[in-house]
Amino acid sequence: MPRTPLRLVRARPEPSFTVTFDDRELAVLPGQTIAAALWSAGVVSWRTTRGSGEPRGVFCGIGVCFDCLLTVNGRPNQRACLVRAEPGDVIRTQEGTGHHE
């Protein structure tokens, strides 16, 4: 059997729930941050920068760099690496400041 993080720690996660990311449904394991949920789904970028519109995702992973910002339930500039996903969350890619420009 291939190695996976879940197998490594013999995880028996509670049932997953769904959130939407840019209108697409994603399954999330309880307790995961939004960044972890996106990584599990193979998504590594969810923001474009204000200036040149470069894609960004996780960089520091611990809340220091603010590269992982996105919009959660209408609130822009949330750090995906800190915020835990909750059932039904509506998560969106953030463009620029996240406020309409």
Next chain:
Amino acid sequence: MSERPRLAVIGAGPAGLVAALAAAARGVSVTLVDAAPEAGGQFYRQPAAGLGARRPSALHHQWRTWERLRDGLAAHVRAGRITHLTEHHVWCVEREAASFAVHALLGPEQEESVAVRADAVLLATGGYEKVLPFPGWTLPGVVTAGGAQAMLKSGLVLPGRTAVVAGTGPLLMPVAVGLAAAGAKVAALVESADPRAFARHARVLAAHPDKLAEGARYAAELARYGVRVHVRHTVVAAHGSDRLEAVTVAALDTDGRVREGSEWRVPCDSLAVGHGMLPHTDLAETLGCRLDGVNVAVDDEQRTDVPGVWAAGEATGIGGAALSLAEGRIAGLSIAARLDSRVPERSSYAVAAKARGGLREFFAVVDKVCTPPDRWVERVGDDTLVCRCEEVPAAAIREAVDELGAGDVRTVKLLTRAGMGWCQGRMCAPAVAGLAGCPPTASRRPFARPVPLGVLAREPDGPASRPDLL
């Protein structure tokens, strides 16, 4: 109100935890404040409970120590001796007449602020990783080495299928082992330092057989997972359009130049990179604590020069979990004694002090050997972003220095906006200093976290009314 003296510990990593336990066991009423949802800090970061990990120790070293800390914390919390506030992001510690107010934003939204009052404060805030820029370092898929480890330990996720781990320093080996154990293919571990340089410090190394054994253990695990280790090599560029697709690795000569013709391309979808760590010093700076270089300065008892404020762990200098534990223990014992108007007996912390001395000496050597490669600055292309937040390229920094005469990080910042973004310069400060050819200096950030204006406006006697803090 309780008669017992009150201590606020900021940071529930190894240093803060052990200090909280030592002080609580000696009659101090402790409030342990941490931004994370669970105790453990960086080293003992735990998988979220909902993930049901039945063998979390597989992602950890020194698990027994963690069990002692975890169980000790639970017992003190049950007995009412420690209050553990999770998801509290401290943005400012304020000195009041005879006590302190610790202001914390409630996470993860960080819109509400609460204040914890205490007679003494321990800063055990640890550090964060330093990454120097190189072409392509802003591509999605490029993450800090510790960040990859943190995401793995807490969320049980990997940054991709094929990873390269690169940079310099003792964190790279555990990160590569962690990623490989969790199923990533680690295509290469690229360390710029020359391990032969350790030979010049044979006396110090000989005094730390445990550290050598630890290194050997990691090396054996890397071999078991088939990870190729390239020392005196560096990642010169990351490639990809919307996400990382490959990195170019090259050999370094003894002057830190890339050996001509040595470059090769390694396909990968993730790069975990780090060039060492930096201490969190913002809270100490706002309190007016003296810094020693980039570290919070402390005395033999881990006291800062501000009465009532102690600091322990990586906030006072980078040295790993074992050093943080030793410093935390000394701080906890000192605080318990001093709050009881006693002088702590040196014999009570002699063992920890000996460990601290040895580990500091060892990590001074690591720091010398694992410095970023000479001439890294030359490999930063003009169009490489240095400030990730404000998207300031190296060319702008070079112009500020060469043409506009900026001689320090502060002036460069004013001229280019490098360091003015969300992260408040934490990510780019070392690179800006390197490009400007000046030493990194303390940042003088007003707050340790971006604070919503509404919070500042609601604090009538709080820091907002203190113009010196703003």
